[in-house]
Amino acid sequence: MSGSSFTFVAFGVLVALLVAARQSLAWRQGVILAASAVFLASLSRNPLAFVPLLGFLLIGFLAVRASEKYSSLTFPLVIAGVLLLFVWLKRYAFVPSSLWISYTYITIGLSYVLFRLLHLIIEGRNDSALARLPLHSYLGYLIGFNTFVAGPIMFYDEYVAEQDGLRRGATADDVAEGSQRIIVGLFKANVLAALLAAMRASALVTLRDGDTAPRQILAGAAVFALYPLFLYCNFAGYIDIVIGLSRLMGQRLPENFDRPFAATSVIDFWNRWHITLSRWLKTYVFNPLLIALLRKFPSRRLEPLWATVAFFITFTLVGIWHGPTTAFLVFGLLTGLGVSVNKLHQLLMTRVLGKKRYGELGRSAMYRVFARGLTFTWFAITLTWFWGSWSVATSMVSAMGRKRWLVAWMAIFFGSSVLLAVWEALRSGWYARESPGASDLGRIRVRTAWLTTLMVIVAVVVFLSSQSAPELVYKDF
Numbered sequence: 001m002s003g004s005s006f007t008f009v010a011f012g013v014l015v016a017l018l019v020a021a022r023q024s025l026a027w028r029q030g031v032i033l034a035a036s037a038v039f040l041a042s043l044s045r046n047p048l049a050f051v052p053l054l055g056f057l058l059i060g061f062l063a064v065r066a067s068e069k070y071s072s073l074t075f076p077l078v079i080a081g082v083l084l085l086f087v088w089l090k091r092y093a094f095v096p097s098s099l100w101i102s103y104t105y106i107t108i109g110l111s112y113v114l115f116r117l118l119h120l121i122i123e124g125r126n127d128s129a130l131a132r133l134p135l136h137s138y139l140g141y142l143i144g145f146n147t148f149v150a151g152p153i154m155f156y157d158e159y160v161a162e163q164d165g166l167r168r169g170a171t172a173d174d175v176a177e178g179s180q181r182i183i184v185g186l187f188k189a190n191v192l193a194a195l196l197a198a199m200r201a202s203a204l205v206t207l208r209d210g211d212t213a214p215r216q217i218l219a220g221a222a223v224f225a226l227y228p229l230f231l232y233c234n235f236a237g238y239i240d241i242v243i244g245l246s247r248l249m250g251q252r253l254p255e256n257f258d259r260p261f262a263a264t265s266v267i268d269f270w271n272r273w274h275i276t277l278s279r280w281l282k283t284y285v286f287n288p289l290l291i292a293l294l295r296k297f298p299s300r301r302l303e304p305l306w307a308t309v310a311f312f313i314t315f316t317l318v319g320i321w322h323g324p325t326t327a328f329l330v331f332g333l334l335t336g337l338g339v340s341v342n343k344l345h346q347l348l349m350t351r352v353l354g355k356k357r358y359g360e361l362g363r364s365a366m367y368r369v370f371a372r373g374l375t376f377t378w379f380a381i382t383l384t385w386f387w388g389s390w391s392v393a394t395s396m397v398s399a400m401g402r403k404r405w406l407v408a409w410m411a412i413f414f415g416s417s418v419l420l421a422v423w424e425a426l427r428s429g430w431y432a433r434e435s436p437g438a439s440d441l442g443r444i445r446v447r448t449a450w451l452t453t454l455m456v457i458v459a460v461v462v463f464l465s466s467q468s469a470p471e472l473v474y475k476d477f
Contacts, residue, residue: 001042003149003472004189004238009182011039012146012245016170019249025167029140032166032249039145040106049105052089056110059085060117061138067124068131078121086114092324109148111321111477115280116142119155122284130156146242150235150474152256153276165250178247185240187454188233190469191461196230197470207396213404220400220408224380225416227387231473232260235274238472261420264362264371265346266338266378270315277318286314304347311343312336322386322477331385338378372424373417380412 001008015035019028040050063078070078090107091100120138124130141159154162170178203222206215239256246253256275263269270278293306319332349358361367384393397405 001039003475004185004234004241004469006186009186009241009245011035012241013248015145016245016248019166020169023169025163028166028249029136029163032144033136033140036139036143036145036148039148040143043106043108046104048103052101052105053107053110053113056085056089056113057139057142060113060121060142061135064117064120064124064133064138065131067121068128070125075125079118082114082118082121086110087324090324093326108475109143109150112148112151112153113142115153115277116156118284119280123156146246146251147253150238150472150477151274151276152239152243152254153280154254158254162246162251162253165252168250170248170250174247174250178244181240181244181247183244183455183458185237185244186458187237188240189237189472190458193230193233193237193470194461196226196233200226200230208399216400217404217408217411220396220405221411221415223396224384224408225376225412227383228261228376228380230470231383231386232257234470234472235474238474261376262372262424263375264368266342266375267311267346269375269379270339281314281318285317286310289313304343308340308343308347312340315339319385325389327385327389330390331382334382334385338382369421370417372420373413373415376416376420377409377413381409 001011015031018031018035022028040053044050060082063082067078088095088099089101089105089110091097120130120133120141124133141154141156147154200223203219203226206219207223236257243253243255254276258272258275260269260273263272290306290310293310294303297306313336315338316329316332316336318335319328319330322328322331346358349361353361362371400408
């Protein structure tokens with residue numbers, strides 16, 4: 001029930017109906033907290049599997065309640081202690097295996113709990129309300145079933161705003177828009193992601209067994225290029241579902257995606273992909289690190305350099321957060337490298353062309369076409385260590401040969417440039433043709449027909465397919 005399944009949706013709808021049964025805020029909060037406990041219980045039948053998570057939550061609660069009393073020396077020690085506890089529970093590769101807990105236990109959602117917990121500890125130093133947070137509010141914020149597995153990562157003020165929506169209850173617009181998001185999410189996660197996963201599996205077989213250069217090159221390009229699309233449909237589909245389910249209860253979760261493949265730079269991409277993660281890291285890593293560097297080395301000439309360094313460190317941490325192995329460290333280093341080079345490119349082009357001319361260049365159609373393709377290609381390269389490893393990458397290069405491997409990446413670059421440009425043109429044309437004078441009834445009919453079609457497709461694929469939908473990738477982080 002932790003993925004984008006009909007079972008999870010049915011569970012969420014049932015919770016929404018129970019929430020609507022009474023208007024009392026205490027009732028509604030109690031229903032969601034009880035639902036979160038049931039949701040957690042569904043992850044394992046072994047009670048011992050929950051002990052590490054419960055211990056982490058208890059230690060975190062004590063740390064939050066004491067946050068007002070931390071001195072300038074105690075505070076970093078508490079943060080370091082929470083991080084070390086997380087690293088130990090997640091079994092990072094540099095922790096000796098002899099120190100690991102010997103039995104299998106739940107780590108699903110722990111990474112997202114960490115971010116919310118650190119937020120409470122940090123903000124609790126200057127906010128007495130957070131430092132005196134009651135246990136039910138603490139648990140509701142950290143383990144709510146609709147954000148536990150893979151976010152979005154809310155700040156506590158957003159959670160409080162959610163409670164205001166919960167108090168008011170869902171409106172007719174909430175139900176309509178929430179239902180739409182759920183259907184679209186099911187389509188992304190159960191149809192598109194499943195289709196892309198099947199295409200990649202077929203391409204992997206061709207890559208291994210292909211006997212001609214064109215077949216191997218196309219297969220290699222498909223293996224690498226389809227994964228970003230699969231990951232987007234898999235993750236964004238789940239986020240659509242949880243946002244939709246929350247709307248059925250009157251709550252509004254923050255958005256986590258904003259058309260990331262429309263990005264024309266790596267920096268722009270990370271402002272559109274996993275938005276709440278980027279926002280958290282900007283607030284608690286990038287900004288404090290940049291301020292510290294500027295105070296330590298106060299030189300206007302060095303400011304661009306410190307911004308680049310802060311970008312590199314911040315996005316390297318993105319990779320380390322994603323997983324405990326060295327493969328995720330490589331993913332983080334490549335991500336940090338991409339963002340840093342992007343920043344240096346912006347600075348260099350601004351210096352050479354001037355701010356106005358560089359802005360004009362960035363708005364030109366051809367520049368945007370190839371910048372979009374280059375951004376997609378770099379993301380696909382970094383994801384090699386997201387789904388694979390050095391051995392996987394090496395075996396693929398060996399199977400294809402270096403020349404075919406390079407040609408495959410050139411094909412990804414030019415192919416993504418063209419296809420994404422076509423998609424953007426079609427999308428712009430579609431919205432341009434929408435008549436602003438169309439009646440509300442006409443829009444409702446079109447939307448109903450579209451969503452009904454998607455729902456029928458999802459039902460046919462799910463119930464007639466011999467294979468289940470792909471598991472949510474981000475539930476393992």
